[in-house]
Amino acid sequence: MNRAKDYVNWDVERYGESVKAPQPNREGLPTGEPERLRKYYPESDLGKISQPATIVDRHGKILTIYLPNILTPSPAKVPWRSTGFCAPQCDGEFGAGRVTISPAYFMQMHERIQDPLVTSASYSIAEVQAWLAALSTTEFFWNAITAAVAPDLFQAGSAAISDALRQVSSNPNKSAAASQWPSIFSGLEVIANRVTLSHRDPGGAPTLYDLLVSLGIGHAATMKLADVQAELDYFPGTMLYISGKVLEHSVGPWVNGERIVIAHFMKDKVHDRMGVPRPAFPMQSFFLEMVGKEVRSSRKSQRR
Numbered sequence: 001m002n003r004a005k006d007y008v009n010w011d012v013e014r015y016g017e018s019v020k021a022p023q024p025n026r027e028g029l030p031t032g033e034p035e036r037l038r039k040y041y042p043e044s045d046l047g048k049i050s051q052p053a054t055i056v057d058r059h060g061k062i063l064t065i066y067l068p069n070i071l072t073p074s075p076a077k078v079p080w081r082s083t084g085f086c087a088p089q090c091d092g093e094f095g096a097g098r099v100t101i102s103p104a105y106f107m108q109m110h111e112r113i114q115d116p117l118v119t120s121a122s123y124s125i126a127e128v129q130a131w132l133a134a135l136s137t138t139e140f141f142w143n144a145i146t147a148a149v150a151p152d153l154f155q156a157g158s159a160a161i162s163d164a165l166r167q168v169s170s171n172p173n174k175s176a177a178a179s180q181w182p183s184i185f186s187g188l189e190v191i192a193n194r195v196t197l198s199h200r201d202p203g204g205a206p207t208l209y210d211l212l213v214s215l216g217i218g219h220a221a222t223m224k225l226a227d228v229q230a231e232l233d234y235f236p237g238t239m240l241y242i243s244g245k246v247l248e249h250s251v252g253p254w255v256n257g258e259r260i261v262i263a264h265f266m267k268d269k270v271h272d273r274m275g276v277p278r279p280a281f282p283m284q285s286f287f288l289e290m291v292g293k294e295v296r297s298s299r300k301s302q303r304r
C-alpha cells in the first residue's frame with residue numbers, strides 16, 4: 001500500500017518529455033534540471049524512504065519500485081576477487097572500478113538502426129563468463145521479480161534480448177556463448193566502490209527501467225532522486241527499479257564498508273532494432289485490481 005507521500009502530482013510521460021540530461025555536477029550535487037522543472041511541475045518532496053515503496057504519478061503510473069532488504073547474504077561467501085573480476089588492484093575486498101557487459105549492443109557512434117549489434121569485449125573474458133554462470137540462478141530470480149512487478153517491461157525485455165541473442169549468435173565472429181546470457185535486460189554494469197554523480201540515463205526510454213541491485217559489505221549508502229527530493233536507503237540486498245531516463249539519480253559518499261551495484265539496463269535503440277515497442281508504464285491500478293478482486297470475492301463469500 002502506498003503512503004500518501006509516495007505520489008507525485010505530475011504526469012511522468014509529460015515530465016519525461018521535458019527533461020534534459022546535462023553533464024553531471026562534478027561536486028556531487030544535483031544538476032540544475034530538477035530545480036528548473038519545478039517551475040513547470042508541482043514540487044515533490046518525498047523525503048527519506050526506508051520501507052518497500054512505489055513512487056506513483058498523478059495517473060497511477062509507477063515510476064520507481066523500491067524493494068529494500070529483499071536479498072540476504074549467502075552463508076557460502078565467495079570472495080569477489082576470487083572470480084577474477086576486472087577491478088584494479090587496491091585496498092579492500094572489491095577494489096574499485098566499473099565494467100559494462102552486454103551480449104548484444106551497439107558500438108558507440110554506430111547506433112543507427114542499420115548498424116550491426118556486437119558483443120562487448122568484456123563478455124568474452126573467461127572470468128566474466130564464469131562469474132555470469134555463477135550468477136545465472138540469481139538472475140533468473142531477478143527476472144521472475146521483474147515479471148511480477150513490471151510485466152510489460154519483462155515481455156519487452158524478453159522479446160528484445162532473445163531476438164538480439166539470435167542475431168549475434170548467427171555472427172561467425174561471435175566470441176562467446178551469447179545464448180547463455182541469463183537476464184531479460186540487455187546489459188549489466190558492475191560498479192565497485194564508486195560515487196555516482198547525479199545523472200539521467202541517456203540510452204534508455206522512460207519505461208525501460210533500470211534494475212539496480214545494491215550489494216557489498218556493511219555500507220549505509222543512500223540513493224537520492226533529485227526530481228522528487230527522495231532519499232532511499234540503499235543497503236546491500238536492496239533492489240530498485242527506476243525510470244533512469246526520467247529521474248535524476250545519484251549515490252553520494254558512504255562512511256563504512258564497500259559498495260557494489262549491478263545495474264541492469266535495456267537500450268532503447270536495441271529494442272527499436274529488434275522491432276520491440278516500448279512497454280507501457282506499470283499501473284498502480286493493475287496491482288490494486290488484483291488485490292481488489294480478492295477483497296470483493298471474500299466480501300461476496302461473507303454475504304452468503
Ligand SMILES: [Fe+2]
Pocket residue numbers: 199200201244249
Ligand atoms: Fe544511471
